[in-house]
Amino acid sequence: MRQYLEGNKRSLKYIVCNQCGREMKLENGIVQEGVYSGEARWGYFSQKDGERHLFDLCEECYGNLTGGFLIPVTVEDETEFL
Numbered sequence: 001m002r003q004y005l006e007g008n009k010r011s012l013k014y015i016v017c018n019q020c021g022r023e024m025k026l027e028n029g030i031v032q033e034g035v036y037s038g039e040a041r042w043g044y045f046s047q048k049d050g051e052r053h054l055f056d057l058c059e060e061c062y063g064n065l066t067g068g069f070l071i072p073v074t075v076e077d078e079t080e081f082l
């Protein structure tokens with residue numbers, strides 16, 4: 001879950017892991033650690049038609065979630081760093 005500085009959608013005020021509630025490290029509005037930002041847009045054939053869900057996970061909670069997958073995540077080398 002993230003809160004931006006007023007009137008600035010690029011500069012974060014704070015970001016909190018939705019799973020464990022830990023506030024992640026920020027420096028000048030930029031996250032200083034690994035974070036997974038999830039977004040689901042639910043359409044007509046779902047039970048949540050028209051809803052958009054957003055959440056953030058710290059790296060540890062991401063690992064706990066994906067570590068429970070029957071089929072592991074696909075891992076590729078990242079050639080461009082943000």
Ligand SMILES: [Zn+2]
Nearest residue numbers: 017020058061
């Ligand atoms: Zn967490």
